[in-house]
Amino acid sequence: MTTVAAYAAPAAKAPLERTTIERRAVGEFDVLIDVKFAGICHSDIHQVREGWGRANFPMVPGHEIAGVVSEVGPGVTRYAVGDRVGVGCMVDSCRVCDNCKAGLQQYCTNGATMTYNGIGKDGEPTYGGYSQKIVVDENYVVRVPDGLALDEAAPLLCAGITTYSPLNHWNAGPGKKVAVVGLGGLGHVGVKIAHALGAEVTVLSQSLRKKDDGLKLGADHYYATGDPQTFEDLKGTFDIILNTVSAPLDFTAYLSLLRTDGAMVNVGIPEEPVNILLSSVFGNRRTLSSSSIGGIPETQEMLDFCAEHGLGAEIELISADQINEAYERVLASDVRYRFVIDTATI
Template sequence: MPNAKAYSATSDTSPLAFAQIPRREPTERDVEIEILFCGVCHSDLHQVRNEWSAMPTTYPCVPGHEIVGRVTQVGSGVSKYKRGDIVGVGCLVDSDQTCPQCQANLEQFCPHSTFTYNSPDKHGTAPVTYGGYSSSIVVDQHFVLSVPGNLSLAGVAPLLCAGITTYSPMRRWGDLKGKKVGVIGLGGLGHMGVKFSHAFGAHTTVLTTSPNKKDSALSLGADEVILSSDANEMQKHTGSFDFILDTVSADHDINAYLNLLKIDGTLTLVGAPDKPMPVSAFGLLFGRKKLAGSLIGGIAETQEMLDFCGTHNITSDVEVIPIQQVNEAYERLLKSDVKYRFSIDMASLKSA
């Protein structure tokens, strides 16, 4: 069984550090990938520090589910990919592929889905799957994605999570052209929401508590910016939004944003606050409004998103770092000190 270089955590208090991890030999359905870039997602930090009681972390933990790489080997049953192809891998690396959810191209809701890291490894290579903070990965062909050739690979990596997380609920809502769309928050998810909303032809508004983010929001494609901490400014926009995407994971008053929706308007959560949020029933009843949630997207939809990004030249705004700076990046992530995602240049792992 071959080994790969990686960065892993051995406990919830230990820093990420160099390690050797096992990778399986490709089966007939597998694609072996040399990892070129891996995005840093806030969920990586939560998992490494065992902060999600619903998804306890098994150590050693090798995070990373925003992967872009080059195919180095394919199994005998693989026809879609060949050596040298540039491909991506997102949050999923397996599912049963037979259940109703999989048949509907909703693999993220499969009861037997396998996440890219910290899921039981059905191949028995290790107790759990190991993610993209590593030199290589072996993935079932169904979960490998084609990357458009015109896009910067460092900026493509976060599309495999932040991209599909924001694209999916907007695409599912319907034709956004000419509609008024709000994006709450301007971080790793929010800045992608702005780019997609603009590309869909919506009148795009960023709702933020930070006055200093106005220029950045406008440069990303927003048409206007609302300071959500200003009650008078919020009042002016009551009942005017068709769709609002909430990307904020910190505690906040959801009712203030529901108040902005038109009749039959929708607010979709993609951020994940730790604590339950009180919701006023009257805020939903008066206006027949909808409060929804969305979890990444299926494989077909993720490929659709990548193709859309290729057509519209959309990538994530990233700060490229070597793997040796990943612990520092985690601390900066906690302070929102990045515009807007970190992307690890995995070539740096060769010198580890």
């Protein structure tokens, strides 16, 4: 066991504070990672505040982890000391179900082990990346290509794969019209990726406040959803709508923007139930769907794609003592566009 410094929420809705946690000894197939940077995801806030239901405390959040390998177990073949690596939203799964065998570990039918607020196979709680070190099985670690700066790569371990996976699955590319709802931590990465895939990209945001940013990030068009005329002008326009916001929407209005056989894919998870009229998908064989993160192979594919196209997250680097302030700013949409913790400050 190794004692490491971390930031944890001692109880639901409590401010995060500096503490220490125990990391397991490095096993045969384990990788010990010196965490260099950890992104702050909105889902961290949902879980710390029990917005998605009862959680485990103390909680060390963080599933956007970028660092450097400092030790490997004797059976490790994929990584060596000094390698630049990342860890995303899960650190294990059953490995034997059909989904795991297909590289879709995020949909493990026996339940994937989440990087934090989970329980490992050893029965111990999992602690995330707001810490100085983490121990992870090599099969759930990915390589960060040299073309990506570690601080800008960290958010890709959640925001990147959460947007890349559905865009990839629904075949975003040349000839396709993609709308990204929300230009926040997820949405700004989604715009970059959809543009790099070759799609025609539109941002749908509440106002035009971030229009200049959206166009610089790769959007071809930018519309305000606060203007009812937007929904009249864009009826039947899009092949894919990627909804990145975690608040209830007027799904009838948004689904009307889809072409025949178009899909609206939700990657944000509201804390409250949402309503939908079935007739809003009936007319043009539209699809209302959702997508989680990606499996380990697709996460590596995403990182390689981002490196090839020079895509990193737009970040604001903070020290650990700014975490609680950063949470409030995320809730106020006051970040351009992802907070990343310099874990040397923990």
